Amino acid sequence: MIRIAMTSVYVDDEERAHAFYGDVLGFETRTNLDLGGARFITVVAPGQDVELLLEPGDSPLAEQYRRGLREAGLPCIVLGVDDLRAEHERLSGLGVRFTQPPTEHGPVLSAVLDDTVGNLVQLTQPLARDREAAPGS
Template sequence: MIRIAMTSVYVDDEEKAHAFYTDVLGFETRTNLDLGGARFITVAAPGQDVELLLEPGDSPVAEQYRRGLREAELPCLVLGVDALRTEYERLSGLGVRFTQPPMEHGPVLTAVLDDTVGNLVQLTQPLGRGPVR
C-alpha cells in the first residue's frame, strides 16, 4: 500500500513558518535539524502521520511557483477542520489575516488564510458531517 508520508510547502522564513504552523495552527514539531546553514523542519497535526516539510522557498523555481499561486489567489495547501467557523474566529482573534472568510462551496465550507511566510492556505470542512459552527 502506498500512502502520503510527507509533503512540503515553500516558505520565506523557516523559523517564522515553524512558529506559525505550531504556535498558531497547533501542529507539533516532528523534526527540527540544523543542516549547517539550512534547517530540515517538519510539522504535523497531532495524531496524524503525514508530515509537512517547511521547505526554504528561495530558489528561482520555488519563487516562481509561489508567485504564480499568489497571483492566481490559489492556496498551496488545504487543511481540514471539524468546525471551520470556530477556527476562523479563533485564528482571527490571534491576528491571522484571511483573504477569504468562510464560504459555502457546494459540499464544503472553506476559508483562506495568509500563513505569513508567502502562502495562502485553505481551511475546509465537509458539510453534512460534524458541526457547522
C-alpha cells in the same frame, strides 16, 4: 500499499513558518535539524502521521511557483478542520489575516488565510447535507 508520508510547502522563513504552523495552527514538531545554514523542519497535525516539510523557498523555481499561486489566489495546501467557523474566529483573534472568510462551496465550507511566510492556505470543513429531499417526497 502506498501512502503519503510527507509533503512540503515553500516558505520565506523557516523559523517564522515553524512558529506559525506550530504556535498558531497547532501542529507539532516532528523534526528540527540544523543542516548548516538551513534547517530541516517538519510538523504534523496532532494525531496524524503525514509530515509537512517547511521547505526553504528561496530558489528561483520555488519563488516563481509561490508567486504564481499567490497571484492566482490559489492556496498551496488544503487543511481540514472540524468546525471552520470556530477556527476562523480563533485564528482571527490571534491576528491571522484571511483573504476569504468562511464560504460555502458545494459540499464544503472553506476559508483562505495568509500563512505569513508567502502562501495562501485553505481550510475546509465538509458540510452535512441534511437539506436533501427524503426519498419519496
